[in-house]
Amino acid sequence: MMSGEVVHTFGFTVYFVFALMFTWASHIQRTNPGAGWWALSISSAFFARLLYFALLYTGDTRLIITAYAFFIVLEKPLMLTGIVRFLNLPITTRWFWFIAALADLWLAIAWVGEFDGFTRIAGYSLINTSLLACAAWLIFRHHKVVPGLSLRIAALACLALAAHWLTAPVFIQLYPAWATTGFAVGTMLTLVQYLSLLTAVLSLFQKRLLESEARALDMAFLDPLTGLNNQRYMTTLFDQALLLATRPHHIVAIFYIDLDNFKPVNDKAGHAVGDEVLKAMAQRLKDCTRSTDICARVGGDEFVVIGTQFTREFQVEEMARKLLEHVLLPIEVGGYTFQLGASIGVSLYPEHGNSLTELVQCADKAMYHIKRNGKSGVAVYGGETAGGLGLREA
Template sequence: MSDEVVHTFGFTIYFVFALMFTWASHIQRTNPGAGWWALSISSAFFARLLYFALLYTGDARLITTAYAALIVLEKPLLLTGLVRFLNLPITTRWFWLVAAIAELWLLLTWAGQMDGPNRVAGYAVINSGLTACAAWLLFSHYRVVPGWSLLVAGIGSLALSVHWLTLLVITRYYPAWINTGFAIGAMLTLVQYLSLLTAVLSLFQKRLLESEARALDMAFLDPLTGLNNQRYMTTLFDQALLLATRPHHIVAIFFIDLDNFKPVNDQAGHAVGDEVLKAMAQRLKDCTRSTDICARVGGDEFVVIGTQFTQEFQVEEMAKKLLEHVLLPLEMGGYTFQLGASIGVSLYPEHGNNLTELVQCADKAMYHIKHNGKSGFAVYGGERLREA
């Protein structure tokens, strides 16, 4: 394989990766490692491009020195990117110091016209050491990113480290191996940077999924109490009805309006009132099962959708349990509050075929309790209300 083919292949691949890392680094809130890796692979790209451009000169010392200077620069950029990507408490100046020693070696051997093998040996050992350090960091922290991308990048880095040392030995005895060595190096670099790019995109995907989950939480959860909100309740009601399609199963809607809540805000302030609502929400949640839906639908109004009842008396027992928990004294902000609840109950399919109808029926039953002494529950019964 000719020099032109090998290096055209190399700098073309590096150029593509430089563009991809540059693109990734400009995505808002992307891990800062991507920007450093854009610089490191760009350094490798220019090294290959410069090597290709200087081939016509026939000056082997000039070609290898210029190439080596840029390849050495790639390593501290790569390692700095790893430290930033993994958020490690490591001082990166040591990487730059070691790279500076390699660059100084190249400068001194250039000025002293040292022969090729000795000139190459000095920077190759340092290059191999820095690449091995990258492998160690990747192996030590590969679990930071979901999947195996960092582990594969570590394997690629370790292989590159070994490749640098073996290439030095092999080309001393078989100079014609140099082009094959460049091709192998390009492939290993491809593995290394492709894995790093995968890691960047994996974190980006993870961030998107977490953002989506937070957005769904905001859409379906009440921000104060952490209960489901009305939108979530409406969305899941059809699933609750699926449970009611089983023989003799009943779905019950409990519309709960807290009694004596306004004096809490008037006496202790809205901050304490919010804490009282949170405590009441938790009490209601403690009364429900995993198959039930508990939601806050207004200031001090809540709805519980109870599923998997087989007898109507079980619905009344549930209503009593909810009422008993609300009636328990509550200490908050240096005050002791005694709240109550007016609870209206409607049943599917007896009182309606959809959530809107059932909530309206439960609301009417709740107002019956509210207007007849408060702190009780009633089951809606069409033209009449059955107060329990």
Template sequence: MPSEIVHTIGCTAYSVFAILFLWMSRVPRTNSGPGWWAGAMAFALAARLAYQLLLDQTDLAEAVFAYAALVAVEKTLLAIGLVEFLGLKLRHRWFWGALLLAEAWVVIGWLSDIQPIARSVGLAVFNAGFLGYVAWTAFRHRSEIPHHLLLLTAAASAMLVVHWMSAFLIFQAFPNWRVTGFLLGTVLVLVQYLSLLAAVLAEFQRRLVQAEANALDMAFQDPLTGLNNQRYMNTLFEKALVLANRPHQYSAVIFIDLDNFKPINDLAGHHAGDEVLRTVANRLRRCTRSTDICARIGGDEFVVICTQLEATEQVGDIATKLLGELIAPIAVEDKRFVLGASIGISLYPIHGNSLAELLEHADKAMYQIKRSGKNGYRIYSDQPSQTSAGPADR
């Protein structure tokens, strides 16, 4: 294959990669890794263009000198980009120091009578050293990026180490192999940067999935307590019943309104009130099961939906347990607060088949407790004389 075609392929591919990495670096909240790789690709492109231009106008020595000086920068930016992409705490000054030594060696080799083989050895050692670092670092952190992308980076970089350490010897023995060597190097570099490009895209995908998960959490979660909200209940109530309940089982909608909460906000401030609500939420989580739903639907109003109840009598035990948790003192900083709770209960399917109907009936039962002295529980009945009251309502 003619050298012009090899270099045209390399220049075209490097240009595309440089543009893609530059575009990725401008995506919000993206670390600086892709920006460094865009710079690396730009220097790789400049090295190819300089080599081809000088080779046509002057001699091979000048073309090799320009190519070596620019490629050394490319390898430095490649390594720094990987450090930044992986978030490693490694100072850049070590890379710049090594680059300065490499450039000094290139200049000294150009200005002095050092044998070409000696100049090539020095440059090969530098490039192989940086590529070896990239290979080792990518392999070490291969599990941090999915689909084994960094493992591919490590493999391509390791093969480039071998390529750099052997190419100058092959060039000396077989000068006509230079075009083949450039083609092989181009393919390995493209595989190396393609894997890094895919790694950046994989990171974008991970961020997108996480953002969607966070958005769903915000849509269905109370931001203060971390409990579910009413939107969650409205969306998933029927599905929860289908998944959790078997024939001849019951579910209970337990409506909880905290007693004596307003004075906490008025006297101790909203900060203390927020801490009390978080504590209440944690207690509700602690004394319910994984199949139950805990939600905050208002300022000091909570709902617990208990599924898989074998008998209606079980709801009394659950309400007593919840009430015991809620009347226990709550410490906030150096103060202790004692709450109560008015709890209304409705049963599915006895008191309704929809969440709205069950909540309405549980709310009515809760207000019956409020009117009769607070701090207790009551099971809804459309005949007040048959309403079931909890032992705490005595």
């Protein structure tokens, strides 16, 4: 059996380490505020054990228990305040402090009245039990805030500690030698409790990092206005699109779409309405394409669609006409009705190039052919000829 000195030395040493870890966690930018309160609560438990150990030489049991109990009682409202802050609960914490103040009042009365050890311990043990039971209930009720088992384990540890504090005075009264064992059991349960809370803090921090990373990827690869892929991500996805064209006779088509008559929208109704028109056009493009196709916004009013899994060239022309038909439909935004058009240039893989850059350039040339010849049409790139571009209008 371990001696009391060993148990308390182990206790305040480990509590000190946890206090440092919670303090470190609380200073990470935008970390949940619960970590700071738990740094204070475990520090209070540390001082309780340190004082108990330091005062053992005095042999004054009443002084030792009172000093120890003061900091142990202080730990509970600090811990509960951390739980409320961590879980962002709409609960006032002053009641926790009021109940803890009752425990300190009991210690003062017991000191003045020179109550016997059992009565003195039983008074603040009941208050510790009630506060720990409250902590277990709050944590378990809201354990889904953090993924994983950390909060459920913390709730169980709080409940076990509540039972420990409820029974400890009786065991110590009946078996005085059990006091050291009781301190050892309390130490292990407290470690499980705070380790679980620290895990919850780090899990929430990890969740925040993953969400931030996901948002950063969205910002890097998605057009913030329309939600379509941007040019950078389109380049990345093109290699995947080529994998869908590895089967014999499969074609990948690049549709370069430049909206016609879009500038008057901004001039007449303002850029806010113009943005809504672009969003509507982006949605129409997505509605016209399949899950294996890629839609991207590459400029102010310019879009690229990468169509995959075509087996015949006439299917490409049908899709181009479908895209044009949807663009030509009237758009009602902000009390205005707009009739836009689109110049669509088309290039084919592998007929017109093997890289996205080559294919986009070819589709761009086909698109400008439509622009110069009346707008709102479709042209398929046909290669360079002696007289210019070998284009054919679809």
